[in-house]
Amino acid sequence: MSDDKQPLINRLKSVEGHVRGVQRMLEEDAYCIDVLRQTLAIRRALEKVDTLILERHLNTCVTDALRSADHSARDNAIAEILEIFAATRA
Amino acid sequence: MSDDKQPLINRLKSVEGHVRGVQRMLEEDAYCIDVLRQTLAIRRALEKVDTLILERHLNTCVTDALRSADHSARDNAIAEILEIFAATRA
Amino acid sequence: MSDDKQPLINRLKSVEGHVRGVQRMLEEDAYCIDVLRQTLAIRRALEKVDTLILERHLNTCVTDALRSADHSARDNAIAEILEIFAATRA
Amino acid sequence: MSDDKQPLINRLKSVEGHVRGVQRMLEEDAYCIDVLRQTLAIRRALEKVDTLILERHLNTCVTDALRSADHSARDNAIAEILEIFAATRA
Numbered sequence: 001m002s003d004d005k006q007p008l009i010n011r012l013k014s015v016e017g018h019v020r021g022v023q024r025m026l027e028e029d030a031y032c033i034d035v036l037r038q039t040l041a042i043r044r045a046l047e048k049v050d051t052l053i054l055e056r057h058l059n060t061c062v063t064d065a066l067r068s069a070d071h072s073a074r075d076n077a078i079a080e081i082l083e084i085f086a087a088t089r090a
Numbered sequence: 091m092s093d094d095k096q097p098l099i100n101r102l103k104s105v106e107g108h109v110r111g112v113q114r115m116l117e118e119d120a121y122c123i124d125v126l127r128q129t130l131a132i133r134r135a136l137e138k139v140d141t142l143i144l145e146r147h148l149n150t151c152v153t154d155a156l157r158s159a160d161h162s163a164r165d166n167a168i169a170e171i172l173e174i175f176a177a178t179r180a
Numbered sequence: 181m182s183d184d185k186q187p188l189i190n191r192l193k194s195v196e197g198h199v200r201g202v203q204r205m206l207e208e209d210a211y212c213i214d215v216l217r218q219t220l221a222i223r224r225a226l227e228k229v230d231t232l233i234l235e236r237h238l239n240t241c242v243t244d245a246l247r248s249a250d251h252s253a254r255d256n257a258i259a260e261i262l263e264i265f266a267a268t269r270a
Numbered sequence: 271m272s273d274d275k276q277p278l279i280n281r282l283k284s285v286e287g288h289v290r291g292v293q294r295m296l297e298e299d300a301y302c303i304d305v306l307r308q309t310l311a312i313r314r315a316l317e318k319v320d321t322l323i324l325e326r327h328l329n330t331c332v333t334d335a336l337r338s339a340d341h342s343a344r345d346n347a348i349a350e351i352l353e354i355f356a357a358t359r360a
Contacts, residue, residue, distance in 0.1 A: 009116050019102055031151075078333075083123075089317055141266060212324070213327065216320055229309060
């Protein structure tokens, strides 16, 4: 994860600003549906971050684990992906 | 939305801190799966905020719209709920 | 729900055929990813059915409940929508 | 996918019966919310099938691809997982 992490951090800084924006909307009594549209946009932005992290994870840690001779490392790598897959839907 | 908005704002402040925590995890090269677990927790927290906002919206704006004699206000209220419902899944 | 239910039943007949098609794919040892693409398409088709049912429900039962003088009918109608909203994401 | 496919097929047969049951509910003018509860249960059952197929896919095709010397096979295996991951949320 050490290189290329700056774009991810930048995306999260943008999410952080977006969350502050929603707080302001609530303080200013914005229309509920407009608030919900913004919180949905924040979730979409977080999903994009997740996809980028997962892509990197598959290309690095998972590839290493599945190429290794260590059965438990392989099983663990697969179990973690299934965990994230299930949690993503939940 | 004017009363009871403070608990929602507090939840969003907590989300904001959580997003900053994930930035720190990335800076410190945390394990990808641990990062994904945190971003999923943030999405769950945002979903809880959404449910609370929707509950309030149904109890106020939607109830008023559906009780009114104004057909277009009623149709609009229903169309907005369906929009949020569809976007929530998307 | 009595009128206009035939289009919903037709959509579900189509989903049923789609599910049988996936069984055949498994019997014929189709590629996993192709199978997953089909099961995702089935879920999308079910979501469309859900949206149509919810739309009808908002226009009929929920409108009646929110227009009634019966507080517990109103509370119940709103609680059921929130239940479906939460379960949809889960 | 050749062995162990019978449990998946059985799960899909059960989904098929469940979809027919929802058609009957519509024919008998069941309460909308009860219908939605059933279609949500069907989606949950399909998600379980998806998880089992993905697990098998990771243990077989993806493991083979990531262990191979073929860069494009590896890239393709990862791209397909990301596609399914993104579509699952969509």
